[in-house]
Amino acid sequence: MRVTIRQHTGLLLAMRFSKMEGPLCRSCGVAIHRDMTTKTLAGGWWSPVSLVFFGWAxxxxxxxxxxxxxxxxxxxPSPTGxxxxxxxxxxxxxxxxxxxALPALWLTLYFWNQASSTY
Ligand SMILES: [Zn+2]
Incomplete structure (x- = not known):
């Protein structure tokens, strides 16, 4: 089946979009899906736009x-094995x-930013 599996990484002000596209059988599709979804869960939130939109999308x-x-x-069993x-x-x-752990991290960043901007 032809599918496109996506991965998103937010890096403060930069973002990275990755995808794996192709005809995949169920095993390969699930393997890649699990890998990319886990990486998005771990790294898909670290820029404001990512947190609000691209991580969820x-x-x-x-x-x-x-x-x-x-x-x-x-x-x-596939012909190539x-x-x-x-x-x-x-x-x-x-x-x-x-x-x-996200809410705690973003709150910490927020208050740290507030505290440092009062000077
Ligand atoms: Zn396969």
Missing amino acids: TLLWNLFVHVRLTRLPQPS VVMDPGRPVFRRPAAYVPL
Whole structure:
């Protein structure tokens, strides 16, 4: 199936958009999806525009891709013999929990900024 899986990284004032495009079988699709979604969860929030928009947009996009991938049948052994191991689900990867620490981090940055601008 032809899919485009996306990854977003916010770096304060810069942003990076990555994607993996191609006809993928279920195993490879899920493997790449899990990797890129986890990286977006970990790194997709570190610029203001990313936090407000691109982080969510990327995750939402990948969510739709995930639904399409799970409708595919399990792959038959591929002619090349190369089938990626899907690996652990996203929520069993520690990096997926970075967003839980976000409110604290952004609040710290905010107050630090406020405190330093009073001088
Ligand atoms: Zn494959």
